[in-house]
Amino acid sequence: MQVVQVHEGDGPVILAFPHVGTEVPSEVWARLNDEGRVLRDTDWHIHELYAGLIPGLTTVTATQSRYVIDLNRDPSGVSLYPGQTTTGLIPETTFDNVPIWSQPPGAADVAHWLEAVHRPYHAALAAEVARVRARHGVAVLYDCHSIRSEIPWLFPGTLPELNIGTNNGTTCAPALEQAVTQIAATSGHSWVLNGRFKGGWTTRHYGRPETGVHAIQMELSQISHLGAEEPPFALDPARATHLRKTLTEILATLADLAPRLAHS
Template sequence: MEPLVEQGDGPVILAFPHVGTGVPPEVAVRLNAEGRVLRDTDWHIHELYAGLIPGLTTVTATQSRYVIDLNRDPSGASLYPGQATTGLIPETTFDNVPIWEVPPGPADVARWLEAVHRPYHAALAAQVARVRARHGVAVVYDCHSIRSRCPWLFDGVLPDLNIGTNGGVTCAPALEAAVCRVAAASGRTWVLNGRFKGGWTTRHYGRPQEGVHAIQMELAQESHLETEAPPFALDTARAADLRRTLTEILATLADLAPRLARA
């Protein structure tokens, strides 16, 4: 259950931990009807980012987050203590609706950590090391999306662009500021370190003092989907407009990265 890896020659790595829809048969038979919808998939995100700028490296999950969540701490520690969130193997949707007929136990966690979680992060770590060796710096841009309205997780309507740097510690200030400038100039709604401050990927890999910078981008799905309910179809017009903003963000990161290596 290895992830899909495409190696580019630039300094930016796109991580896609939640686009997978693969569900092993032994997991599928234990999901209930709601679970089999795979509602919390990051629908079409890898398509949204495809080919935006030259030289991108991509690491793309193939398995559903309901098998095991690749953006959660493998220890099971909560990313947001005291706030509603889903775990390493989710028990519910983002609407707090159960997804299991037969819930997973410790043996399931151990199995899918070994079969899915560790291979994904081994692949991502290998690309970080390769890119940093080539450029002296690597930028991990963690790609996500979520429904714009999830009352169990947050109040109101989520902005289009949700930038996460864990309070500014996972990347250089210049990178954070540059992404915010593009977001502000886009005319879209956006926030820095709002409800989503960066998950385990951003927090684990973001070591700017070692030349590895990490930023999470959580997109509200209404910015690019026809509907946030099944069949979760991509809206081509919305997607094309959003791709222009994302292209500018990635081009800005790729342009700034070599300067950080020389600093």
């Protein structure tokens, strides 16, 4: 079973796609209920949205659904947002708190899929971070996500279109955070820095600016690029084209700033 696809680029920016996968092993599929089989909380079309935006990008893309195991959760099971509603390593419900299992997973399932999917994905991602940093003296890990714009179980109201996470400024150099927020502020999209989503385990685990590894999470509200946030979750060409312009500017700016960080 191939759990991760890697494309090696020659630039300093790495795109991670932990939640675009829609493959589900047969033994997991048999235990999902009808709601679970919708795979509602997939980051629909995100890898397509970012495809070819700037030259030189490295991409690390998961193939398995987050319902198999969530690659953006701490493997120890510790909550990323203590005291707030969230889902775990293997989600028991959708983001609307609707059960997804006819036969819920247990501790043995978590242990198995950690070994079979979570660890291989992060081994591949860590290898790319090391390769890019060795080449450029710096690596910028940009963790790509999306989520429905209104999910009362997780957050009140409507989510901004661009949700930038740096774990309160700890996972990347201030210059990178400032550059991304400046672009967001003039993009015509609603945005927030370190709002409900401050960066998941990937951003927090890899983002060590003092070692030359900078990490930023971008959580896109799906209303910014989908026709509707319900099945079949189709990409809206006009919205996607508008959003891709902003994402191109962000990635190009990060790639341009990276060499300066390496020599600062």
